[in-house]
Amino acid sequence: MNRKLQGLLVPILAVFIALVLGAGIITYLGENPLKAYYYLFTGAFDGERAIARTLLEATPMIFTGLSVLVAFKAGLFNIGAQGQVIMGGLAAAAVGAFVHNIGINNVFVVLVIAAAAGFAWAGIAGWLKAKLGVHEVISTIMLNYIALNFEQYGLNYPLKAGGPMGPSPQTPPVFEASRLAMLMPDTKVALNVGFIIAVIAVILIWFMFEKTITGYEIKAVGLNPTASENAGINVKWRILFAMGIAGSLSGLAGAERILGGVGQYTYRQGIMGSYGFDGIAVALLGKNSPVGALFAAILFAALRTGGRSMQFNTSIPSQIIIIIQAIIILLIAAENMFHAILDKKKKKVSN
Amino acid sequence: MSIFISLILATIRQAAPILITAIGGMFSELTGVVNIGLEGMMLMGAFSAAVVSYYTGNPYVGILGGMMAGGIMALLHAILSIKYKGNQVVSGVAINLFASGFTVFMLRVLFNQSGNTPTVPKTATFFGMSIIVFIIYAIAFASHWFIYKTVWGLRMRAVGEHPLAADTVGINVLNVRYFGVIMSGLLAGLGGAYLSIGALSQFTKEMSAGRGFIALAALVFGKWTPGGVLGASLLFGFADAGQTLIQQYVTGVPPQFIQMLPYILTLLALAGVVGKAVAPASSGKPYDKSDD
Numbered sequence: 352m353n354r355k356l357q358g359l360l361v362p363i364l365a366v367f368i369a370l371v372l373g374a375g376i377i378t379y380l381g382e383n384p385l386k387a388y389y390y391l392f393t394g395a396f397d398g399e400r401a402i403a404r405t406l407l408e409a410t411p412m413i414f415t416g417l418s419v420l421v422a423f424k425a426g427l428f429n430i431g432a433q434g435q436v437i438m439g440g441l442a443a444a445a446v447g448a449f450v451h452n453i454g455i456n457n458v459f460v461v462l463v464i465a466a467a468a469g470f471a472w473a474g475i476a477g478w479l480k481a482k483l484g485v486h487e488v489i490s491t492i493m494l495n496y497i498a499l500n501f502e503q504y505g506l507n508y509p510l511k512a513g514g515p516m517g518p519s520p521q522t523p524p525v526f527e528a529s530r531l532a533m534l535m536p537d538t539k540v541a542l543n544v545g546f547i548i549a550v551i552a553v554i555l556i557w558f559m560f561e562k563t564i565t566g567y568e569i570k571a572v573g574l575n576p577t578a579s580e581n582a583g584i585n586v587k588w589r590i591l592f593a594m595g596i597a598g599s600l601s602g603l604a605g606a607e608r609i610l611g612g613v614g615q616y617t618y619r620q621g622i623m624g625s626y627g628f629d630g631i632a633v634a635l636l637g638k639n640s641p642v643g644a645l646f647a648a649i650l651f652a653a654l655r656t657g658g659r660s661m662q663f664n665t666s667i668p669s670q671i672i673i674i675i676q677a678i679i680i681l682l683i684a685a686e687n688m689f690h691a692i693l694d695k696k697k698k699k700v701s702n
Numbered sequence: 703m704s705i706f707i708s709l710i711l712a713t714i715r716q717a718a719p720i721l722i723t724a725i726g727g728m729f730s731e732l733t734g735v736v737n738i739g740l741e742g743m744m745l746m747g748a749f750s751a752a753v754v755s756y757y758t759g760n761p762y763v764g765i766l767g768g769m770m771a772g773g774i775m776a777l778l779h780a781i782l783s784i785k786y787k788g789n790q791v792v793s794g795v796a797i798n799l800f801a802s803g804f805t806v807f808m809l810r811v812l813f814n815q816s817g818n819t820p821t822v823p824k825t826a827t828f829f830g831m832s833i834i835v836f837i838i839y840a841i842a843f844a845s846h847w848f849i850y851k852t853v854w855g856l857r858m859r860a861v862g863e864h865p866l867a868a869d870t871v872g873i874n875v876l877n878v879r880y881f882g883v884i885m886s887g888l889l890a891g892l893g894g895a896y897l898s899i900g901a902l903s904q905f906t907k908e909m910s911a912g913r914g915f916i917a918l919a920a921l922v923f924g925k926w927t928p929g930g931v932l933g934a935s936l937l938f939g940f941a942d943a944g945q946t947l948i949q950q951y952v953t954g955v956p957p958q959f960i961q962m963l964p965y966i967l968t969l970l971a972l973a974g975v976v977g978k979a980v981a982p983a984s985s986g987k988p989y990d991k992s993d994d
Contacts, residue, residue, distance in 0.1 A: 673803025
């Protein structure tokens, strides 16, 4: 079997093995895994509401998956998507809820500002890498924690709603003009235009890497920075640019959570979940392809929405989904193990 | 005066889990394996220490249980990154994710709780500090001796700096790396055990709360040396312990900015403002004899 086919097989095998291991745990706990997985599946896909919920959950993961992917292509590991999501979300909430009647208050401008905030935040890591050779894994982890504290500061002090919203740390809702339109209003699920924007982003990122010189140069830098430098590519600028684009994609993920009405259009604690870290899983499972990331995001979102219905209908806690997701990533980290096993099989067959 | 003393004691206490986890990270990174999974290993350690302490009624067995859990996670990381030459960062990220899912899952399964375990026996205290704190500092001081004065320490450093050269002189590179990574898990597990059965007497959801990442920061800030790591951990511990005091004297600074300090300092250290931080040369690279 050639490497390319094996490469496609690995994510499918990883998901399959993780589900089998999950079934083992479910059986061990005295439940029927088929019944549990039935609720998992119907909870994610059965009916308009379920589908709307799944796609709503997938939207930020598509953005953050693309974010991690763009950095990957440049040879960078963006652990900082979570921080970039937070900074994008805070920017969206700050402009969307506080800037009023000065002509810039519309959804497009707010999205651009959120993307710019993400660009700037990731740009710090990009700049440190390009200029000073600081490893982006450590710098983005640090930036995540700084962003997290900044979020707490923002929600407790300058952006705090207070008043009728009560003493909880959250922003006031964003104005009507800055809200993203709903896609399936009948379902009462907040699935919004952000999903369409995410799909457009998938196409644009695909186009950038397949059809433009910039995309080609980023890939070249990722594969071999020294050779790229010799070929006249401005490696430092490409690193900074790739990290910035990665940040702006994550920034859009944060903006969608606020402007899309997930939490009554306010930025409240915990609203950003772990979408930045999910992005890592999405990019890995999607084999670093934008379309792959789209499907991987929908899969992880389906596991999560379906997991809630499984917990409701069986005695299995929904956290089993996180365990399954972790096993998938572990198996992908062990990709070489699959290659070793598959190559051995091939040898046996040819003998 | 008494405020001063209690601040010093609080600093020593708060620094302890960061210190031991960072020392663990140092064992791993000195041999050339990056360990982003410290946070997860710590969390598993905290959970297992509480669970073992609950079922045996003996917190000292609990300490061993916590270390074992960290060690098992580390063994997984070692197999993936050393044997299968997988991406070390990916594996570490997966371990963190696994730990956060697994601990909450098991809380539900074992205790039918969503946030914490029942109260469990905790370790003995001296001067208001758990015995684990003393163990932690003893190990931290011993690690300096181990890394700079023993043959094993020399081998670890050789493997981290130049695995091929180490291999040439007959050092088993892979074994040394397994040792380094498993040590990191055992020590991170001990750091976790301190949180659940040293400082508190129960496990609470996500109780490591980023300390594994702070430990990573302490490792970088301390420039991969035991002395540096100790200094950095005490600094971070002070920032934690001294928050209320700092609030009193430095008015108008929101607490969040004080909490940001360790991370900002680490960025500055990395940027070379506080002196150049240099990681072991082979850190993060799998070793394959067939490479040249």
